[in-house]
Amino acid sequence: MRQHDTLYIGGEWVAPAGTGTIDVISPHTEQVVGRVPDGTNADMDRAVAAAREAFDHGPWPRMTFAERAEVIGRLAEIYAARQAEMAALITEEMGSPITFSQLAQAPQPLGMLQYYAELGRTFQQEEQRPGLFGPTTVRREPVGVVAAIVPWNVPQFVAMTKIAPALLAGCAIVLKPAPETPLDAYLLAEMAQEAGLPAGVLNIVPAGREAGEHLVSHPGVDKVAFTGSTAAGRRIASICGEQLKRVSLELGGKSAAIVLDDADLASSMGMLAIASLMNNGQACVAQTRILASRNRYDEVVEAVAGMVTSQPVGDPADPATGIGPLVAERQRERVEGYIRIGMEEGAKVVVGGLDRPYERGWYVAPTVFAGVGNDMRIAREEIFGPVLVVIPYEDEADAVRIANDSDYGLAGTVWTADADHGMDVARQVRTGTYGINCFMLESNAPFGGYKASGIGRELGPEGLNGYLEYKTIARLG
Template sequence: MLYDRFYSRGEFQYCTGPTQFPVYNPTTETQESVVKTCSDEDLEAAIASAMAGFEAWSCSSIEERHRVLVNLEEGLAQRATRIADSLAREIGCPVWLGALMQVPMALKGIQFAREGLFELKWTEQIGNGLVERVPVGVIAAITPWNFPLHQIVAKVAPAIAAGCSVVLKPSELAPGAAQLFMEAVHESGLPSGVVNMVWGGPELGEQLVSHPAIQQVSFTGSTAVGKKIMTAAAKQLKRTTLELGGKSAAVVLPDADLDTALPVVLRMSSVNSGQACVSQSRLLVPESLLSEVEAKLTSLVAMWPLGDPLDPATRLGPVANARQHERVTTMVEAALSQGARLLTGGPGRPEGKEKGWFCPITILSDVQPDMEIAQEEVFGPVLVILRYKSEAEAIALANGTKYGLSGAVWAGSPETATSFARNLKTGQVIINGAAQNLATPFGGWGESGVGRENGRFGIEECLSYRSLHGAH
């Protein structure tokens, strides 16, 4: 498959850049496709298109925006099977997960953006002043490979709802979902120039972020890259929305139901091969329950058969690329050398897998809070167990990293869990396995980022204020 067309002025156009990025199938390690990059001229054309698109779309009605989002949602739903197939081939996401999580999350994101249109107070009278919420302008959206469709929707749908235009740079490692998204955009009835897409690597991303026509940058990815983007944006005082890394803790309180909690904790640390910013990769348990927790978790691993992501029976596919496989392996090896105790899994490929970037579900106990694996994002199916003696110690451990994106609390009652959760320095907390609500604001504290996505909160992120004194 050759991805060689960018999207500008309402049509697909051939890329004229000099570079090509190979895309490898993580199961077979063979080349799956090729992405041809945009040239400087292609990028300029896409940005000029977005500038013209903004002039038209910023004056659109709420009803027009709603109609387009309905069409976009329908277009993506029609492509759901093809999207799930591309995710399996390009990033190793099992087809069941693509069908039950990756695509539905994106569809929900559009739904909540549609509903947010009617939840916002677009104008309000304050004394003699009429306060208006107005679109910020042209937004650069840079998205990752791990949840490619969901992250594209989380940035583009609220921008459309806000009346902004977008230049999207999706990950060159997962091009299939982005291509199918843009095909749905093309059929949605959006005016020319409102949504544009370019292909390229970090260099093109830097050009996009620093371009004077870009008023806001929305980025999801690593904290290190997020800091570089914020620095570059600061030179022109651009607004930024940064959804970055995490090292989320799942806290099991002494009265929690382990048989209910532990299967969910294991799922939240292993789903998508642990390649999720909200992955609950740290499990905090009372010292008195440690042995029981270890035994139950170890037995649960059998429920996650590892294999070809195109096989419906596979629960756990490979990690997405060779670089990620090396990182997971290296971090597990370092933890073992520092005294962590291996309960299941281990570094490298599991037995019987000589090809493919497979990492087994790895559970480590006797992990100390200052170990790298307890502090840094692994982005693999690795769960570390830390013990605590008191609630105060549990709070300190949960808050003991530079991140603050997500977390979970398990207790005998919602009241107990909620009381504990209010001590956590993180953007969201899952109480006793509650379903994640994509209408609520999502984003991090600390080095997990700034700004919020989802629902009306994502739309508000794309708006600014204008005060008209003396107007009615």
Template structure:
């Protein structure tokens, strides 16, 4: 796989120029495969955040980008998408190097990121930024949609390219200017985005890059010239962002955590359920906000399904990211590995039955690896059933009926994703309508990011994808004029 090439790793991209940091510390990227430092990039400090926001603010307020016809912004985004498409092999290599994601799926993960740009372009071409409705008050009534302003795009480490493009694509179509703040563990993709923006001639200040640790990110969040924060990450951090935005009545889009349920109906066999639930929980080593981590099964089938899942989990091949036969790679960081170990200990302490897994595997003997793990006889009130673990840990919960399964699924502070395992589409739809979740799929963890994506309850605010995703970066203005124009 092609090695990612970053032209100016020791610099930040602000106001259309590569510049030295003023007060940040360099960031070290540690390989989850080897536990060694494999890359270093610049880190932004508070003063760097301020100058990035100032650059975005100046460009937005000058109006050249924000007031330009939508087709000009769409053409610019098309150039950016084409440039990024050419660099997809490097983006895939960067993801595997930083995240430990299997190289076998890296191209597909990256493709989702580039597709976000193409999807936004399609939506932008169809969207009516101005309409002329009938009004009893004014002959020349208009409704216009204008950009919200300066956007701080803050993304996590699990799928950094896909999550960043999900924010910058609709923001740029809308006419916003953007400050990109990628996770310190995975900044390389954002560097490639900035390089491509420079290559295709996006106006200075439209897209800025400031990777940083948490203290500088908090400074960015509090900058009064930021009009919207677009964030994907934990619910804990999302609450903090919502509080800051609430104090200023600032816009925010929050795509947060989940504790998503998969309800197994009686027409779905033990073997079928075991295959889907196992193949899902090992995806990205369980480090997906939409991960199906609670399997709710009929009580009379609980033990048989547990046995079937355990058999499937024991067949999973764990390996380094460049092992083409590996089905699951490492966790992303030592901190994340220790988090998963902590929750396994809590699960045991609270009385859940550990069926399989629950420890680091004997091989590989280096890296942040953890076994696929199944807890059975889990009560929905237990910590492992209520809190997001973000690792390959599946909780099996028994229910007494479909109504009981729905009650259990909804008994959560989260509401991001869910699944109904059944061969009956009508039954799947009937259950889906009663689930308090932003996305519900039949038979597995499935998502179409060209459609609205987001959560109920503490899984977030707003939607990404589709026309609703674009609307999140627009303000609506009603104009009442005396004549039509």
């Protein structure tokens, strides 16, 4: 068992203020695999004070972008050497299939570090513009102390969407990992210490909701960067609004995959399996609404059902596994609750249902519903598990209408033999990220959502802008 009895604050491993602990439970074995301190309000106060000291008086914000980029580059090198360890650790603590952890959970955070290190080597802090009476300087300065609050599903990916650009900007950070997945954050702290980040620039305090809200409302925090549920995002936004505090929110999704009539189903299903079932369906960008025309509806349902049943369900540490367990017992209960709701709403279970694959572990049967209307709860609410619904449409315009008929707007895809035409469809769907015959996120391009899917963008230069304040200095003479 991995046991940690300290917190990472001010560049040191320090004893927590309280005596509470958080048990990390394997979703596969239901056994405790780790234990960390349960951070308190006092711990958050100490972490914010350390970050405040690092920002107000330390060297980090006063270094050039290129100098900070060199440190981030060292962190990337250390991360690269330990990414296999990171992938295995995330699989152990939250049940992500090891193949997905090796494909995304560890490599994508590394890619973000590498991208921002490269961006910082040429990024200019000041820009000269001509003015009416003389030159004007536009200066970019760090926003200050950042509270980064991240969920359990892709813990390093989400943490790095905040940490990497915030570091390059010159901010100091307090990271609150989710109680379900704090172990990977400790490994990150070890790397940061080895890379030579100045004391207080990155502080890590695992904790629950109460201490998290204390961090959000702390007067020493200049910006909150949050990823999680839309309900929690609304609460955080209200606190930040009252304090006129900067905030970025990456929230839920209910993404639609539009299957056009010219799509080659046989070749599409392999990529659609990744897009819709990644991380056991526990992904805000998962393509869980499959839109099929009435002309090919039965054929698409059959293809989706075959795709789902072809994914082996089992031990997430086994490379042969396609779908592992859900993160917690409460998550299994939530997903099974939605399967019951779908049945009650009159949708047809094509594969899966309520029979659990294993007696031990928080597994659910991957499920496909047919005969689904877009007004059903299983088509409108984020389930966050391996549950797909196939919705019929009349024509392409109807497909776009259904895709847009959602409270969310985070992601989407279109599947077609004509990629150029797919671009026409992509331009009509109101989502922040879109894929044609695939779904992927790029470190150099913005990620975020429309509507209830959030506020702001992460990744790319747009992600860096979220951690900068812009200052205009005009001169006469």
